[in-house]
Amino acid sequence: MNQVATTNYADMAKLMGVSAEVQQTKTSVLARLRINHSPIMGEAEINGKKTKMEVVEGGTYKLEIPDGPTYYAKDVNVRPFVQRYMYKRFVMGNDKTPNRYIKTVMNDNLNVDLKDNDGGFNCGKPAGYIQDFKALPEKTQELIRQIKRVRAVFGTVELIDPVDASGNPVTVDATPFIWEVENRDAFKTIGDVFGKLGKMRRLPPMHKVSLSTEERKLPNGSSFYLPTTKLDLQTTLDVDNDAQETLGNFLAWITNYNEYIINSWDENAHKHDDIDTATVDDFIDVSEEDFV
Numbered sequence: 001m002n003q004v005a006t007t008n009y010a011d012m013a014k015l016m017g018v019s020a021e022v023q024q025t026k027t028s029v030l031a032r033l034r035i036n037h038s039p040i041m042g043e044a045e046i047n048g049k050k051t052k053m054e055v056v057e058g059g060t061y062k063l064e065i066p067d068g069p070t071y072y073a074k075d076v077n078v079r080p081f082v083q084r085y086m087y088k089r090f091v092m093g094n095d096k097t098p099n100r101y102i103k104t105v106m107n108d109n110l111n112v113d114l115k116d117n118d119g120g121f122n123c124g125k126p127a128g129y130i131q132d133f134k135a136l137p138e139k140t141q142e143l144i145r146q147i148k149r150v151r152a153v154f155g156t157v158e159l160i161d162p163v164d165a166s167g168n169p170v171t172v173d174a175t176p177f178i179w180e181v182e183n184r185d186a187f188k189t190i191g192d193v194f195g196k197l198g199k200m201r202r203l204p205p206m207h208k209v210s211l212s213t214e215e216r217k218l219p220n221g222s223s224f225y226l227p228t229t230k231l232d233l234q235t236t237l238d239v240d241n242d243a244q245e246t247l248g249n250f251l252a253w254i255t256n257y258n259e260y261i262i263n264s265w266d267e268n269a270h271k272h273d274d275i276d277t278a279t280v281d282d283f284i285d286v287s288e289e290d291f292v
Helices: 009-016 019-023 138-146 184-199 241-272 277-281
Strands: 031-036 040-046 049-056 060-064 070-073 075-091 100-103 147-160 175-181 209-217 223-231
Touching: 009 075, 009 241, 031 223, 060 147, 060 209, 070 147, 075 184, 075 241, 138 147, 147 184, 147 241, 175 184, 175 241, 184 223
Parallel strands: 031 175
Antiparallel strands: 031 060, 040 049, 060 070, 075 100, 075 147, 075 209, 147 175, 209 223
């Protein structure tokens, strides 16, 4: 049993990753929570003819169970426990190498250099504050644009009227999850929840958050969706032994994940030994807002 035996707000807030919000105004596998942006099409028989139809609409939340099914729901209730920050970059493969992600360790803030599994730091993002983004070489600008700032949220989720990938109603118990929030607007929306709780000196698992989505249109006519939140401040949940065990399990998961990234960093750090330090020195400070 992994329990955190402390009732001190500052200690608990630090563990849950909300202390920074106040200041600023391979272990057990977790299910992954995401927003499903595109509808899922299926077949239905109408008047004896099979017809393509939408069985799961776009803008739903999906819960991907490791080595299991994926469930969908338009609305969900989340009990957040922990948040952490990291960087992530997608690298397109070729004929000889597969697609892959470069990811950093998770930390309770982004104000330090974070080791990544490619043997570097911050997925290649220059350290510090960059003052003139457009003065950087074009290749450096493009690299920075590829790097996502991620808010990793850990909690338990209840799906409202869930369905499977065929649109059939299912029953799903409250499930521990990780949600990697990387869209800039979504990052702020979810961060506002943690920030509000921090200002009220309320720990994340003391309250539930109802999540829905809102549609946004792209210039090409297609849609994507952003989360909307409603924080339930009327009901206060006890951080009892079960909740502390859940918290301890999340913290153990994060520790094991970070150990994996650090071990990968140790194995791959030699790749970066020949980096031209003069080129690194040419990096000038750039505002995070310019490229996130």
